Amino acid sequence: MDWDDMRVFLALARGESLGRAGQALRLDPATVGRRITRLEDGLGRRLFTRSHQGYALTDDGARLLPHAIEAETALIAASDAAQATGGTGLSGQIRIGAPDGCANYLLPQVVAAICAENPALEVQIIALPRVFNLSRREADMAIGVSAPEAGRLSVQKITDYHLHLAASRRYLAAHPPIRDLQDLRAHRVIGYIPDMIFDRELDYLAQLGLEQVALSSNSVAVQFNWVRSGAGVAVVHDFAIPAGADIQRVLPDVFSLTRSFFLIRHLDDRRVARLNRFSEALVRGLRQEVVRLQAQVENAENP
Template sequence: MDWDDLRLFLAVARAESLSGAGKALKLDPATLGRRIARLEQGLAARLFVKSPQGYALTEAGQRLLVHAERAEAAMAGAAEELRGVPGSLTGQIRIGAPDGCANYLLPQVLAAICDGNPGLEVQIVALPRVFNLSKREADLAIAVSRPEAGRLTVQKLTDYHLHLAASRGYLEAHGAIDSPADLRGRRMIGYIPDMIFDKELDYLAEIGVAHVPLASNSVSVQLNWLRHGAGVGVVHDFALPAAPELVRLIPDQISLTRAFWLIRHADDGRVERLNRFADLLAQGLRREVVRLEALA
């Protein structure tokens, strides 16, 4: 077995199909299928079971996956050692994050990291869901709750705060909000209830709001509704400097605290490049949350 065999195996395991893996590898699916069959024959073990849903790992495939991912991390680490200027980060890194963090924190934090490391390329995947690092949807992910399963390393990045907010125009048109009782009858803005992918995002339920007439799975859409005077909603304090039309409401009575967590595949701890990037990201994100919340 050589690294190229493991590389093809990993692609099929992550894509769960020959066509998806072939597209990622720029390899004909039929050729890929023959390579996988030859690998199975060489190992005298069946690695995949084909079903209408695609290619699923067998027990033997699951065992091989652990070793293949370790080999991948070792190859990445070796390549990094031989590439670029010593001490400088190079190559491509993809980070997945919820869209509030991706829109209002990561752009400036990552721009600063790239300024100090000109050979670095960074991709932000902003999606309202949990990322699958085993399938290499991203090299690192930021989440709003600590995962309880999987071969992952988890690091707390920072706490952040959220408050109710509305535009000055909305308050002038519909009256001030001086207590939680004043929320009755107000048009609320928040997440689509059945698309809340993490319980930590169910802000309105926590403060006793059951009905959400204006809802989106995007933090940015919610913020823009608020900016245009459409109603009342919960906003990240770090996003408020980007929306000067908004004011916090009853912060001494309703205040929420959440945390960001940095999640990495367990085997990536051997990749020095990702270790250094994770340190810079954590430091930059903490500083930026403190700076922006002070302006809110």
């Protein structure tokens, strides 16, 4: 059994279809199918069951999967060690999964600074409002708003951050004053689509005593743009407020939330020095950026 066969096996196990596996490997789907058949014939056992829904691991395939992942990690670590002898900078591709609040308002500037110091580094940011599956290599690392409690994962708290009610000055000037939380009932409130909240830490409505909102989206960026356009009031990340010049906090002394970001990695990847170095720079940069942006908001309100 050679590594090339394992690479195809892993791609199909993660993608669950010949098309997705072929796309990841840059191979024709028919070629992926032939390679898997050859591997199964060589082992004398079926690794996948085929159906209209796609490819699913058999018991034999599930037993092989952790060994294939271990081999992949060892190969990545070996390649990483070889590259390290050629210079001190980071290189290669790293993919980060993140909720879109972090992906839109923190990661761009933090990652840009890291890449400026490491010109050979390529970073991909996947901004999706969901939990990422690191075992399927959807990303090399992920940022979450809660710490997962299961799986072979390494979890590091990055930082706390704050959220407050916010609205554009234009909206506030055109609508009745908001003196307490009860006044929100006379205003258009913006928030998440309730049945698309993927983490209980994002369920802000309960904290406000509201059961529904007038405008809703599963995207933080969409909610923020509604606020910026003067559409209503929303719970907004303090670190996002500087991105909207006309936005100000509402009732900051009455309503405030504190949440946390966590860096989540596959446990086996702790052996990969390149990912360790990148994660250290990422955590350091995110901590500094949250402090900088939140201080900017506080200073604007208390000059």
